[in-house]
Amino acid sequence: MPELPEVETVRRELEQIFLQDPVIEKVSYRRKDLREVMPLSLLLVRKLKITRVLRRAKYLILTTANHGALISHLGMTGTWRSVPVGSDLGPHDHVVLERKRDWLVFRDPRRFGIFDWAEAGDWEDQVRFRHLGPEPLSAGFTPEYLFQELKKRKTAVKVALMDQALVVGVGNIYASEILFRAGVKPGLSSRKVSLAKCVQIVEKTQEILSQAITLGGSSMSDFYGVSGVEGSFQNQHSVYDRSGEPCVICATRIRVRVMGGRSTYWCPQCQK
DNA sequence: CTGTTAACCTGAGTGC
């Protein structure tokens, strides 16, 4: 489900929620493991005060007043929702942040998500953050950087764009959408991508991710925000999940092929 | 080292 725009949407909503009331009275689990075992020490903590809600790549980081941080990754099907205190919980509601005014419930049917705790001040030093590339909406993601990185690689450019060590936040939906708007064929070898095309890719990456954030992300089957509202960027998809349908520009049939283990969509006419 | 595939899970959709 969640790529950068969806995670950023959740971050902004959680930020507002914790601005209204920063205190988590207690944390409870309804099972002890997602993709990884969750930290049992958190269950003993009372009154966690959330100071900031950050995002790095597709991770949410909730920093606290005592300097530790909660780490949350949504995996494929993870969602955070604000529900009334004492609400009935479903079989896939695994984590509850119990607050005075509401419960924040983490639901994740496939359990590919992560819920973790980083000790004081060093969340960025966790192994899971070390290999990550630049944020796509930061000054570090330039055409020159992309060009140099792509030159080192032999994979299809679409696979490279999804590699979180090259640039973070781009997943399977947005990789196809970005390359469509940039006019670049996803199967093109990374080494053969010109600097001019890198300019297009960087520009369209920033444009699409920004638009998608504005629209609250893409709601495919089960993504929604903390308040339960769906995003609407799925209505802007030009190629993703449109195999056999006409290209929005030239009406050529959209093609699909597996690249890097994921379905990849493109227009053979518009993308060279 | 690089690059590719399989595995982790459940649910939704499809075809018979």
Next chain:
DNA sequence: TGCACTCAGGTTAACA
């Protein structure tokens, strides 16, 4: 209805 099968937004261990 029911069953078998495929596929799904991510990440990473295991493999070639």
